[in-house]
Amino acid sequence: GESVGLHLPTLSVQEGDNSIINCAYSNSASDYFIWYKQESGKGPQFIIDIRSNMDKRQGQRVTVLLNKTVKHLSLQIAATQPGDSAVYFCAENIRGYSTLTFGKGTMLLVSP
Amino acid sequence: NAGVTQTPKFQVLKTGQSMTLQCAQDMNHEYMSWYRQDPGMGLRLIHYSVGAGITDQGEVPNGYNVSRSTTEDFPLRLLSAAPSQTSVYFCASSSTGTGSYEQYFGPGTRLTVT
Numbered sequence: 289g290e291s292v293g294l295h296l297p298t299l300s301v302q303e304g305d306n307s308i309i310n311c312a313y314s315n316s317a318s319d320y321f322i323w324y325k326q327e328s329g330k331g332p333q334f335i336i337d338i339r340s341n342m343d344k345r346q347g348q349r350v351t352v353l354l355n356k357t358v359k360h361l362s363l364q365i366a367a368t369q370p371g372d373s374a375v376y377f378c379a380e381n382i383r384g385y386s387t388l389t390f391g392k393g394t395m396l397l398v399s400p
Numbered sequence: 401n402a403g404v405t406q407t408p409k410f411q412v413l414k415t416g417q418s419m420t421l422q423c424a425q426d427m428n429h430e431y432m433s434w435y436r437q438d439p440g441m442g443l444r445l446i447h448y449s450v451g452a453g454i455t456d457q458g459e460v461p462n463g464y465n466v467s468r469s470t471t472e473d474f475p476l477r478l479l480s481a482a483p484s485q486t487s488v489y490f491c492a493s494s495s496t497g498t499g500s501y502e503q504y505f506g507p508g509t510r511l512t513v514t
Contacts, residue, residue, distance in 0.1 A: 320501055331508050334502050337501075337502060381501045387448060387458065388501060388503060390435075390442035390443045392441055392442040
């Protein structure tokens with residue numbers, strides 16, 4: 289989702305549901321993408337990454353999908369738990385550069 | 401390993417004061433960077449370093465200085481604090497030799513400038 293002013297887009301789900309968080313990236317030259325999770329008062333934590341030569345990558349309860357045609361990433365969380373409540377950021381990198389460019393984030397709220 | 405550490409956790413400054421935010425990592429990572437995070441925003445890159453003695457500007461470098469005299473440490477200096485620099489500051493590090501650009505983040509420093 290896109291940020292609107294100071295308010296993060298928010299996804300509210302029930303415990304046990306599957307969650308899908310979306311991200312539109314900006315640079316067609318980007319070839320590496322990461323999803324980070326940030327809990328309140330903490331630094332971002334790595335969740336999963338994917339290279340541009342892949343369309344899909346799976347981790348434990350998480351799947352990242354990459355659609356290069358429309359420059360879109362998604363993070364799917366299976367059987368969402370209250371501990372998954374956090375802000376989720378996507379980040380992109382261009383080959384040969386050290387820096388990551390971060391999206392504005394989506395807040396995931398999981399109700400018991 | 402302690403990972404990436406930052407001090408202080410909280411700081412209040414008056415406009416015009418200077419201070420240094422400390423960052424250290426014990427993973428022998430070549431790459432280190434500083435970000436600021438404002439409410440409802442993602443992380444914006446201030447400065448970064450690809451190795452000792454090498455630094456470069458990121459997206460929002462004005463009002464900040466950095467140096468990298470050792471692999472472990474990457475301090476961020478605020479020269480003359482302004483209310484616009486009220487933010488949460490994160491330091492991060494990564495290894496450039498693995499082919500992964502995963503960055504490891506510190507816990508952050510919450511800075512308020514009055």
